[in-house]
């Protein structure tokens with residue numbers, strides 16, 4: 001069986017709703033078609049998806065599992081990534097990373113992404129595609145922090 005179908009079959013209705021709403025469009029045409037067919041087979045209309053998302057009973061769970069803040073799934077993927085974002089950072093962690101970098105040691109951080117809706121829980125290298133407004137905001141912050149550093 002197809003890998004994407006395996007994945008889709010492993011989702012519950014709520015997860016599937018979030019997946020279709022937030023992640024479907026990030027796939028290539030061929031995969032999107034498989035998802036659309038699956039969606040049709042399951043009878044997931046836009047209306048049903050919106051209802052499932054607003055109902056999501058997982059938002060009330062308190063089982064202590066690490067969950068995605070957007071869809072509340074615990075299908076979260078953690079990747080250790082070499083931390084490259086050492087310049088222009090703030091805080092003690094960043095200082096340490098810079099030091100390690102200078103000594104030839106790489107720093108690793110967790111990149112944490114929700115497998116269901118694609119939400120980035122932790123993004124150490126700021127690799128996730130940002131909407132333009134956020135990019136501008138980050139730009140302003142860099143500017144402000146730059147000013148403070150130069151005092």
Ligand SMILES: [Zn+2]
Nearest residue numbers: 068071114117
């Ligand atoms: Zn999620």
